[in-house]
Amino acid sequence: MGNRILYYSTNRNLDTIHGIVPFKGKVTFREALLQGQAPDEGLYMPDRIPRIPYEGIVSLKDKPYAEAALLVTRAFLGDEIDAVILRTIIEDSYPFTVPLQKVFDRKYIMRLDQGPTASFKDFAARMMARLMGHFRNKDTRLNVLVATSGDTGSAVGEAFKGIEGIDVNILYPRDEVSERQKKQLDTIGDNVRSLSIDGKFDDCQDLVKQAFSDPSLEYLNFTSANSINFGRILPQTVYYFYAYAQLCRKEESIVASVPSGNFGNALGCEYARRMGLPVQRLVMPTNENDEFPRFLKEGAYEKVSPSLACLSNAMNVGHPSNLARFFDLYGGSVDRTGKVHVYPDIETIRKNIYSVSISDKETKECIKKTYEQYGVILEPHGAVGWRGLEAYLEQYGDFPLCVSLETAHPAKFPNEIMELLDITPEVPDSMKGIDERKGKSLELPADYRIFKEYLTGNLKSGA
Numbered sequence: 346m347g348n349r350i351l352y353y354s355t356n357r358n359l360d361t362i363h364g365i366v367p368f369k370g371k372v373t374f375r376e377a378l379l380q381g382q383a384p385d386e387g388l389y390m391p392d393r394i395p396r397i398p399y400e401g402i403v404s405l406k407d408k409p410y411a412e413a414a415l416l417v418t419r420a421f422l423g424d425e426i427d428a429v430i431l432r433t434i435i436e437d438s439y440p441f442t443v444p445l446q447k448v449f450d451r452k453y454i455m456r457l458d459q460g461p462t463a464s465f466k467d468f469a470a471r472m473m474a475r476l477m478g479h480f481r482n483k484d485t486r487l488n489v490l491v492a493t494s495g496d497t498g499s500a501v502g503e504a505f506k507g508i509e510g511i512d513v514n515i516l517y518p519r520d521e522v523s524e525r526q527k528k529q530l531d532t533i534g535d536n537v538r539s540l541s542i543d544g545k546f547d548d549c550q551d552l553v554k555q556a557f558s559d560p561s562l563e564y565l566n567f568t569s570a571n572s573i574n575f576g577r578i579l580p581q582t583v584y585y586f587y588a589y590a591q592l593c594r595k596e597e598s599i600v601a602s603v604p605s606g607n608f609g610n611a612l613g614c615e616y617a618r619r620m621g622l623p624v625q626r627l628v629m630p631t632n633e634n635d636e637f638p639r640f641l642k643e644g645a646y647e648k649v650s651p652s653l654a655c656l657s658n659a660m661n662v663g664h665p666s667n668l669a670r671f672f673d674l675y676g677g678s679v680d681r682t683g684k685v686h687v688y689p690d691i692e693t694i695r696k697n698i699y700s701v702s703i704s705d706k707e708t709k710e711c712i713k714k715t716y717e718q719y720g721v722i723l724e725p726h727g728a729v730g731w732r733g734l735e736a737y738l739e740q741y742g743d744f745p746l747c748v749s750l751e752t753a754h755p756a757k758f759p760n761e762i763m764e765l766l767d768i769t770p771e772v773p774d775s776m777k778g779i780d781e782r783k784g785k786s787l788e789l790p791a792d793y794r795i796f797k798e799y800l801t802g803n804l805k806s807g808a
């Protein structure tokens with residue numbers, strides 16, 4: 346008990362900032378998971394990072410992915426959850442493989458695209474959903490509200506499907522999602538409902554925010570399941586350990602390249618290093634939204650606003666939400682508007698992290714070249730990761746063991762792949778039959794009064 350890891354807010358020291366009442370306390374993992382965000386709108390951070398001994402890491406060689414997940418998440422959760430229950434949650438979360446595909450020498454692509462929605466977001470969303478199912482107050486229902494512009498919504502929806510005591514409503518902008526995405530969102534079924542909103546993504550987000558802050562709806566126990574929840578960061582530390590254990594020779598270190606948008610995935614690697622994984626360098630390539638590589642180069646942070654629309658569309662972020670956590674880990678502080686209050690130790694960041702902006706042109710060239718030279722098919726996000734790794738190796742010289750993350754399945758980008766490679770990527774089982782699935786969204790205007798009527802008329806609060 347006494348040794349539990351507790352969670353504090355990244356905004357705890359912002360006393361001088363108008364409009365923020367800093368949260369000075371600490372909460373348990375359970376509270377951080379169910380609240381999502383600290384009361385001062387800061388992000389929860391663990392007050393201690395557990396260490397995994399080197400022998401423990403290498404003992405994961407040839408073991409199933411679930412064993413790596415158990416070792417790593419247990420180090421954080423300790424006695425907050427029973428070991429047998431944690432194992433059940435993990436085995437239920439990961440009924441799919443994590444292929445490590447050799448490109449050349451000992452340079453690998455880790456394919457995080459084998460989950461039900463063929464994106465790496467399945468890893469975090471599935472485990473978080475099951476942890477919420479376990480930790481929720483059993484006297485009431487939990488209602489998850491998500492606003493999505495596409496992929497996050499389906500990963501979250503699929504993850505919560507069938508979880509007892511939790512209902513999910515996903516709001517998406519009617520004219521801003523593709524037919525395939527719409528089909529994916531509308532046909533999850535069971536305890537997951539899709540709402541097609543006659544408006545933009547921002548309208549969806551506004552409706553969700555208004556509902557969250559409406560005191561007359563408190564009885565509905567809303568939660569957001571969004572990407573800043575620490576319950577989504579924790580599962581993202583695991584696959585770095587898994588990859589290293591499968592590929593390492595004794596005592597060597599690894600270079601990991603993580604295509605980055607909101608920096609949640611890369612943050613998993615930063616924590617993995619602090620837990621004892623020998624990471625030589627964390628490579629964090631971005632698309633043309635270059636606020637972070639510019640910051641590393643120039644030392645001053647300036648967000649990109651509005652963000653630029655690039656091919657790797659899940660990374661079109663002008664001010665990454667998890668940057669506040671990176672700053673905090675290196676002694677700095679930045680708020681959610683992008684204003685820096687204390688600059689972090691940039692020399693140490695530069696030692697640990699390399700970042701570079703990859704243009705759409707370079708992304709396309711990389712998809713072509715990697716296929717022609719190695720027969721490896723990448724989609725735009727994975728290509729940003731691989732090209733970023735190449736740029737690092739060009740600048741710093743060769744490094745024996747490298748892994749670059751593929752965060753989505755190429756079959757999700759059939760048009761781009763056809764245009765560049767003149768082939769149709771094979772569709773994974775998880776995506777087969779989507780077009781035949783049945784289900785319908787509820788159509789609503791972007792009007793809070795009507796949305797609220799829907800919520801009070803249809804959502805349940807009791808167990």
Ligand SMILES: *Cc1c(COP(=O)(O)O)cnc(C)c1O
Nearest residue numbers: 605606607608609610659752753
């Ligand atoms: C969300 C996403 C990313 C970016 O991950 P972050 O954790 O936001 O940095 C990269 N690729 C794909 C396919 C994604 O869906």
